[in-house]
Amino acid sequence: MHMDLIITDYMAISMFLAFIVLIFTGYPVAWTLAGLAIVYSAISVALGAYTDLLDNTFYAIDWGYTSSIIDRNWAVMESWVLVALPMFVFMGLFLDKSGIARELMENFARLLGRVRGGLAVAVAIIGIVLAASTGIIGASVVLLTLLGVPVMLDAGYKKSFAVGTVCAVGTLGILIPPSIMLVLMADRLAISVGDLFMGAMIPGLMLGLIYIVFILIWSRLRSGVAPSMHDVAPLELGDVVQILGSMVPPVLLIFSVLGSIFFGIATPTEASGVGALCTVFLAAFKGRLTFTVLKDVSMETMKTTGFIFAIVFGATAFSLVFRGLGGDELIKGILHSAPVSPNAVVISVLLLTFVLGFFLDWLEITLIVLPLVGPAIAGLGFDLVWFAILFAICLQTSFITPPVGPALFYAQGVMPTSVSLPDIYRGIIPFVFLQLIALALVFKFPSLALWLPSIAY
Amino acid sequence: TERWKVPVSFPTGLPGIGEPLKDWAATINAADADIQVKLFEPGEIVPPFAVLDAVRDNKVPAGMAVIGYSAGSIPATALLFGAPFGLGPREYAGWYYQGGGEALTQALLNKNGVHGFLCGMIGAEMGGWFREPLNSIEDFKGLRFRTAGLGADVLTRLGMSVTTLPLGETFPALERGAIDAAEGSLPSVDVILGLHKVAKHGYFPGWHQPVGTGHLVINQGVWDGLSDAQKEAVETSCEAITMKNLTISDSIQAASMAKAKADGAEFHVFSDEMIEAFRKATAEVMAEQSAKDADFKEIYESMEAHKKLVSGYLDMSSAD
Amino acid sequence: MSEQQTPDASARAPEDVAGVLPHTAFSRTADAIIYRLGVIFSAVWFLLVLVIILNVVLRFGFSATKIYIEELQWHIYAVGIAFALAFASVTDAHIRIDLLSTRFRKRTTSWIEVIGTLVFLLPYCALVLIYSVTFVTNSFASGEVSISPGGLPYRWIIKCTLPLAFLLVAIAAISRLTRCIAYLRDTRR
Ligand code: NA
Ligand code: NA
Numbered sequence: 001m002h003m004d005l006i007i008t009d010y011m012a013i014s015m016f017l018a019f020i021v022l023i024f025t026g027y028p029v030a031w032t033l034a035g036l037a038i039v040y041s042a043i044s045v046a047l048g049a050y051t052d053l054l055d056n057t058f059y060a061i062d063w064g065y066t067s068s069i070i071d072r073n074w075a076v077m078e079s080w081v082l083v084a085l086p087m088f089v090f091m092g093l094f095l096d097k098s099g100i101a102r103e104l105m106e107n108f109a110r111l112l113g114r115v116r117g118g119l120a121v122a123v124a125i126i127g128i129v130l131a132a133s134t135g136i137i138g139a140s141v142v143l144l145t146l147l148g149v150p151v152m153l154d155a156g157y158k159k160s161f162a163v164g165t166v167c168a169v170g171t172l173g174i175l176i177p178p179s180i181m182l183v184l185m186a187d188r189l190a191i192s193v194g195d196l197f198m199g200a201m202i203p204g205l206m207l208g209l210i211y212i213v214f215i216l217i218w219s220r221l222r223s224g225v226a227p228s229m230h231d232v233a234p235l236e237l238g239d240v241v242q243i244l245g246s247m248v249p250p251v252l253l254i255f256s257v258l259g260s261i262f263f264g265i266a267t268p269t270e271a272s273g274v275g276a277l278c279t280v281f282l283a284a285f286k287g288r289l290t291f292t293v294l295k296d297v298s299m300e301t302m303k304t305t306g307f308i309f310a311i312v313f314g315a316t317a318f319s320l321v322f323r324g325l326g327g328d329e330l331i332k333g334i335l336h337s338a339p340v341s342p343n344a345v346v347i348s349v350l351l352l353t354f355v356l357g358f359f360l361d362w363l364e365i366t367l368i369v370l371p372l373v374g375p376a377i378a379g380l381g382f383d384l385v386w387f388a389i390l391f392a393i394c395l396q397t398s399f400i401t402p403p404v405g406p407a408l409f410y411a412q413g414v415m416p417t418s419v420s421l422p423d424i425y426r427g428i429i430p431f432v433f434l435q436l437i438a439l440a441l442v443f444k445f446p447s448l449a450l451w452l453p454s455i456a457y
Numbered sequence: 458t459e460r461w462k463v464p465v466s467f468p469t470g471l472p473g474i475g476e477p478l479k480d481w482a483a484t485i486n487a488a489d490a491d492i493q494v495k496l497f498e499p500g501e502i503v504p505p506f507a508v509l510d511a512v513r514d515n516k517v518p519a520g521m522a523v524i525g526y527s528a529g530s531i532p533a534t535a536l537l538f539g540a541p542f543g544l545g546p547r548e549y550a551g552w553y554y555q556g557g558g559e560a561l562t563q564a565l566l567n568k569n570g571v572h573g574f575l576c577g578m579i580g581a582e583m584g585g586w587f588r589e590p591l592n593s594i595e596d597f598k599g600l601r602f603r604t605a606g607l608g609a610d611v612l613t614r615l616g617m618s619v620t621t622l623p624l625g626e627t628f629p630a631l632e633r634g635a636i637d638a639a640e641g642s643l644p645s646v647d648v649i650l651g652l653h654k655v656a657k658h659g660y661f662p663g664w665h666q667p668v669g670t671g672h673l674v675i676n677q678g679v680w681d682g683l684s685d686a687q688k689e690a691v692e693t694s695c696e697a698i699t700m701k702n703l704t705i706s707d708s709i710q711a712a713s714m715a716k717a718k719a720d721g722a723e724f725h726v727f728s729d730e731m732i733e734a735f736r737k738a739t740a741e742v743m744a745e746q747s748a749k750d751a752d753f754k755e756i757y758e759s760m761e762a763h764k765k766l767v768s769g770y771l772d773m774s775s776a777d
Numbered sequence: 778m779s780e781q782q783t784p785d786a787s788a789r790a791p792e793d794v795a796g797v798l799p800h801t802a803f804s805r806t807a808d809a810i811i812y813r814l815g816v817i818f819s820a821v822w823f824l825l826v827l828v829i830i831l832n833v834v835l836r837f838g839f840s841a842t843k844i845y846i847e848e849l850q851w852h853i854y855a856v857g858i859a860f861a862l863a864f865a866s867v868t869d870a871h872i873r874i875d876l877l878s879t880r881f882r883k884r885t886t887s888w889i890e891v892i893g894t895l896v897f898l899l900p901y902c903a904l905v906l907i908y909s910v911t912f913v914t915n916s917f918a919s920g921e922v923s924i925s926p927g928g929l930p931y932r933w934i935i936k937c938t939l940p941l942a943f944l945l946v947a948i949a950a951i952s953r954l955t956r957c958i959a960y961l962r963d964t965r966r
Contacts, residue, residue: 026878026886027893028871035897038904058460058495064515065462067908068503071511074912074939075504077855080623080847083825086857090822183625188498190470192651193628264634266833267626273829280826298819302857305822306865307872309858317901323501324462374470409872421876514911529932530919569919599840609844610926618842621925635837 005330007047008059012327015040016359019318023403030307033314037321041066044325059326066324072316076309080269086305087272088139091279093297093304095250096146098283104250105151107243117219117226119155120165121212123148127169128208129254131176137399138308139272141170141410150416158225159419161218164427167407168434169211171399174362175392176204178261178268181362182392188370191384195453199385200392202448207393207438214434249285253278307413311406315361331356331369342380346387349373350394350439357398361406365395389449390442397435400428459518459679459687464497466505466523466671473645473706474579478521478671481576481698490690492683494519512674513570519675521576525606533565533752535607536760539668541739544760546580546703548767549668556763561756562672568752572680576695577671579643579706582663584727586647586656587638588631591727594734603627604640607742608665614738624650631655640665643706645713653722661726664735671702797883799959804952808867811949815864821857828853844927852935859938863945866953884964887957894954902947909940 005013015036022032044061047054054060076082095101105119112118123144130140144166152162174181177197186193219226257275260266266274283289322328334352349369356365370391377387399407402425412424442448463482469475482494499505508520509527525538536543544552552558553575566573585602598616609619622630622639630636632655639656641647653659673695680688714724727735747754800808828849836842865871878886915921916933923929 023874024877025889025893026873026875026881027889027897028873030871031893031898031901034901035893038900039896056458056460058462058493063904065502065517067514067904068511068516069905070908070912070939071503071507071516073905074936075500075507077858077939078851078935080851081625083829083850083854086822086854087826087829090826178625178629183628186650187468187624188470190468190472190649192649192654194632194651194654197628260833261629261633261635264630265837267622267630267635269626270829270833273826274833276826277830280823294823295816295819298822299816301822302815302819302861302864303868303870305857306861306863307870310862310865310871313862320502323497328501403874413870413872421874510915514908514915526924529924530916530921601836601840601842605925607926613926618836618840619844619926620836620842621844621847621928 006057007053008057008326009330011040011043012322012325012330015318015322015325016327020359020403028310029409030310030314033311033318037066037069037317040321040325057326059324059329061321061324066317066321068320069317072320073313076312076316084269084272085139085308086301087276089142089304089308090297090301091272091276092139092143092146093300094276094279094283094293095143097293097297097300098279098286098288100250100279100282100286100288101147102151104247105147107247109151109155110239110243115216117215119148119152119157120162120215120219120226123152123165124169124208124212124215126254127166127172128176128205129258131169131172131204131208132258137171137174137407138410140173141167141407142304142414144170145411145414149419152226153416153418156227159423160427161225162427163411163415163419163424164429164431165211165215167400167405167411167424167428168431169208170411171396171407172204172208174399175200175207175396177201181366181395182388184366185370185388185392188366189374189384189388191388192453195385196388198453199389199449201452203389203393203438203442206441206448207396207435210434210438211431214430218430249282253282304413308410311409319360342382345380346377346382346390346443349377350390350443353391353394354397354436357394358401359404360398361404362395362398365398383446383450385453386442386446386449390439393435393439393442397432397439401432402428459492459683461492461494461518461679462497462502463494463519463521464499464502464508464511464517465521466499466508466526468498469496471646471649473643473702473709474669477577477698477702477705480701481521481673481694484697485690485694488690488694490687492687492690496521509569509571509674512676515676515678517676518679519673522573522672522674524573524670524672524674527569528606531565531569531752532746532750533756535746536753536756537562537565537672538606538670539666541608541611541665541742542736543667544764545667546578547771548764549670550575550578550699550703551767552760552763556766557759558763561759565752565756566672566674567677570677571674572677573672573674574692574695575670575699576673578699578703579669580703580710581661582640582642582666582669583644583647584660584663584665585638585640586631586652587658587660588634588656589637590658590723590725591660591731593728594731597731597734600638601636602638602640603631603636604665606665607739607746608640610742611665611735611738614741615734628652628655642669643710643713644717645706645709648713648717648720653717654720657722659717659722659724661724664727664732664739797960798887798953798956799963801952801955801959804956807948807952811863811867811945811952814945815860815867818856818860819864821853825850825853825857844923844925845929848923848925848929852929855935855938859942860945862942863949866946866949884961887960890957891954891961894950894957898950899947899954902943902950905943906940906947909943913937913940 019032019036023029041061045063048060108122109119112122127144148166149162177200182196182200183193186196256278257271260271260274261268280289353365353369378384399405402408408424465478467475469478478496482496486493502517503511506526508522511517512520523538524534528535599618601618601620602612603620603622604612605621613619620636627639631639639652641652647653743757747757832846913933913936916936921932
């Protein structure tokens, strides 16, 4: 494989490498992304003014081009769909600060505490249900972290295991419909949103199931990872009834979100607001609604929303300038030089997507890779829905692969301080492998993705 | 050589709508006019709604815009994009090339810091996809309908409960019945999205949008700096793509409609009673908009005058 | 400034540099104002819950959608973001990869902070602020309104939230910059 690199290619590559190196200085990730966009614009402007290196290329950028940052940031601020993010964060924090989350998890602990890994399974189940209501990763990861991590740590779970579980399960929302990612992919590939939603259903649920099976097996194999709780009193039938009874309100809460979508009461985004209000009602019902709780939750929502959107803004600036320097074309060039057998093409596209996932977020990868490979894949006779699902699983992995794993960032922001970044990195490794297993299964058995769309509607 | 990054307002992967833009790019790149363009998909540089603004502010030298997206700040762009009971494709082309439309378009765009041309055209869209068939105008009362623009204004007057959900929300909302109907685009686009699977009653005609146009907009300063030959090349490339785009989009609808039917969708036409109600409310909307904005009034009257001019011949000469 | 108003840094690792940074006259005032604004405007999130519910009730219960209420949702959300970014700055909540940096000397970390702010953050804020001027004035001059019937007018007002967000971020950045410089000066041998 041979490619001739030109000056802008070196700029794009160095911008990328600079980012990877500089985030380890400990300067905020968001501002490193945004700042590199400015620095590389300045370099391009200077090269354009004082040299002829950028003549006869599309990849000379000026300050006007970079100022498109304004429109891109504004697109985020006037986004209807992203309204769900602060709402789910609000909901998660409210469950946390009002003590409802703890109570819910403690009840799970009494029911499942004698099972090794029981709490993690409970988190996984909540995560799967939550995934069916939102595709906003930041929201579900924050919510699950607040809900699950403190209780799992109290129960003696290994930090990395607890954290890996919430990060992985929290990203299921992008695969299990509804999902904004699938909508964008359908748009780019010119295929049906409905087919893609249906196609993602079985692989998404299958992945959730794989997590649960892994949690149960792993906690049995490795003692100390997810211990059963010793101080759990033996359950009498009366206890079970009482615990199940006490779990009714929180379960109703989760189903208020899902139900309002399912019965056509609210759109998926509005369902986030429905969930938030039901949480407030639930707290009031339990006598936990005080002004202090409301104020604390609102302030924490402000803070969490702030750091999440800073990363969104930073990433959009970075990708604009990276694209302006011809970074997209560079990646496309790599794709073009891929091997020729049809299966090898699919595999190399997925491999590239997986690798890109370490460094770029799903939106950028979708924008770069899909328009390029879509027609080629269809031309080879593959079903685009099948390919899109494989691509989506690969993208889901990108959320949890360091150094640029948005789910890891979001979890880090609300994690107890005793959990360190290495704990997080160690924790997600097995889940990355599980996602690759799911990927392999869908690759080998296309009907996992294609059966449901073929019978639906 | 001029090298332009050209953002577009709709994906170039959409057959009949976006795909012809690739032909346009190839045409102008091959035109020996020292202009090279490179298309950028919606969101790659700026969001689709911001293309015209980005060109005006010289963030990019040129863009392929859905001009109606700017109706919030330039109301008359809603007419240029295609308006309720407005000009159909043949009339629009006639108005633009023979009826003074090009000069009016140019004047409006110049006033807003850009130069531009009609550069792409499609036929009438669909009237919308409905979960239940419509029996009378009474069925419109309280019907939750996703649509936008002047058509939305018209329907609001008929008692419809209009919403502007983004596309990502429209599909699940329509599927679960949070809304009752949604206006899409051409059958070729809607069938790709799968709207016909969640709301199986497709209605014609697209009275709210008898034509859909694309416009190439070029920053005024960039335009002024072009040679006459370059200006000529740009204009010619747009004329070529406009005709080609329309014929492609007309020709591919049958296959999409057949696919929709095979998937169990049904096609209907709005009753005369409904069309009359739409028409009456549209007249109100147009009068209101004309009173608010002088450019809107001027362009609307010019379009209506052209419609009247050609109608005598077009009506008589049609065999059906 | 009372103890309660001191930005809560508990979300960060204890060895974070903010813990040892001295305050300056400017940073004390600036942080207090941004923090206070953040606390006041954090009320928008609950307001947003209520507006979403209102919208759901109107559409589902009464089939009476109001586009201005739909738009009010993202208007409120934009106001929230405007204050959230800087609030996260003064509470030091922005995500850092502290894998290596926790082992750096405090002076090194402070230098990183100074350089990052001067080379990355402030130029970025400057670009956004400079180009926001035409962004807002264009909207004002053209009398931009919602594209939808019955939508909200005066778009330029809500568009002001974009420059406002980054003005506050810039002030928070300068505040932290003065603290880092003070620290570097104080610990100079
Ligand atoms: Na989802
Ligand atoms: Na990643």
